[in-house]
Amino acid sequence: MSKKFGYWKLKSVPYVEPLPLLGNYGRYILQQEYPGHVIQKLCQKFIDQPYFGAFYGTEPVLVVQSPDIIKHVLTKDFYYVNGRESSDYSESEVVTQTLFFSAGDRWKIVRQNLTPLFSSAKMKNMFHLIDKCSAVFEDLLDHEVSMSDVIEIRHISARYTMDCICSAAFGVESNTMSTVENNPFNFMATEIFEASNYRGFKIIFRAVWPAIFYRLGFQVFPSTIDEFFSKLLKGVFQSRGYKPSPRNDFVDLVLNLKNEDYITGDSISNAKTGAENKVQLKVDDDLLVAQCVQFFAAGFETSASTMGFTLFELAKNQDVQKKAAEEIDEFLRRHGNKLKYDCVHELPYLDACMHETLRKYPVLGNLTREVMDDYVLPTGLRLDKGVRIHVPVYHMHHNPDYFPEPDKYKPERFLDENKDDIKQYTFFPFGSGPRLCIGMRFAKMQVMSGLITFLKKYRFELADGMPETLILDSRTFLSQPRDHGIMLKLTKREGWEGRNFVREQKKV
């Protein structure tokens, strides 16, 4: 520990004096404070420095806050910093064999093979599925409001986004929006995102000390998760007779991969050497099931949080809500009350609301990277393989130099006429560079559709007793409101009857 704690001194990098074992992330490691806030406070100590050293537990981490250097780390020098965290341990459990946790050639091959699934054309082709889920969401909202005009909005949004991702990725109707209790997908969602101190402890322990974590026999995720998704995939394969269908969806891609012994991609080292080497990865069931869990997990929770936070802010900012609703009414008038794929680019104000939400509440308040090959920063600082780099997203998004009055909800910042004022590499809700969120287009599509469904019919305000400021959960690395959720009071808007969706029943 003392050798590691000498790391930044030796490199002549300014650093914060660490506490034994906890380093400078004590309040995060002990789950006393949301990680975005912990890192923000560290950054504020070095406000004029492009970067500074800290210790994530006992591990040296370089926290980078200069947009120019962030650009190098995330994009230009990607080869050197392509890992996310504890990269050598991504194969230690099934659920961590995902794109999100992998690095190096393994990451590159999987990324190359999954990317075609998320093209704009693919998104447009699958929009009818989102349309169908939105119609069910409309009914669900009606049902809930008929029981009580106060509803908890995050959970209900998650039931909608879960249905979207299950239908689009796996071709199954999840029925997460039906009133039947004990839905297995809802159960899996809780298994994956269990917000408990024990789960929080395991996530942090693995991130900081993976070798000890696995040597002690721990696993972050229970094996019920991979067993469930393994059965789900098998069932869908069987229903398709083990042949790709015309849907051309995620299951088809997985089926195609299953028929190969190996998948091929470019070696990540080509970026360093300029060579054009190809590399192969053995395909086995664990690899495929892992990607499946990943799309389910990343596909619903992130978007549901974004919807929830947006509705929370719109409830507090009635003028913004009114403007967004008017834009939606106009869109639906133009399209004869049909929810069209065009919603992703024909509603600039609603889109700006989503971006302003992601600025205030970035799903990942901190982007983590791991140095995978000895790396020299443009400033001449030499970092050894294995050193962590943190990009403090939450801090950057709340820095008044980049976003004046950062606590105010001002969607106008993201309108076309103002977008150029946003400095490059100060706003990265979906990350940046080659590891940019692969599901970004899908996310936008389902969030926009969900918000349209909500706003076209309801006016809303914070429910009695709902605080104006959310306390973010300290037990998870995602930005989530703690315990109380988001309670809103809903009232039907005037003229809602004229905005009911025209439903085109397409076969799923």
Ligand code: HEM
């Ligand atoms: C509003 C919704 C979403 C937000 C804010 C979000 C945000 C992010 C962020 C910040 C990252 C890390 C990027 C980086 O390290 O530079 C990420 C990665 C990822 N996201 Fe998303 N995401 C969302 C929705 C989705 C959806 C819907 C899917 C899949 C259907 C998805 C799949 C992934 C995957 C697989 C990765 C790992 C990419 C890699 O490491 O190569 N995300 N996302």
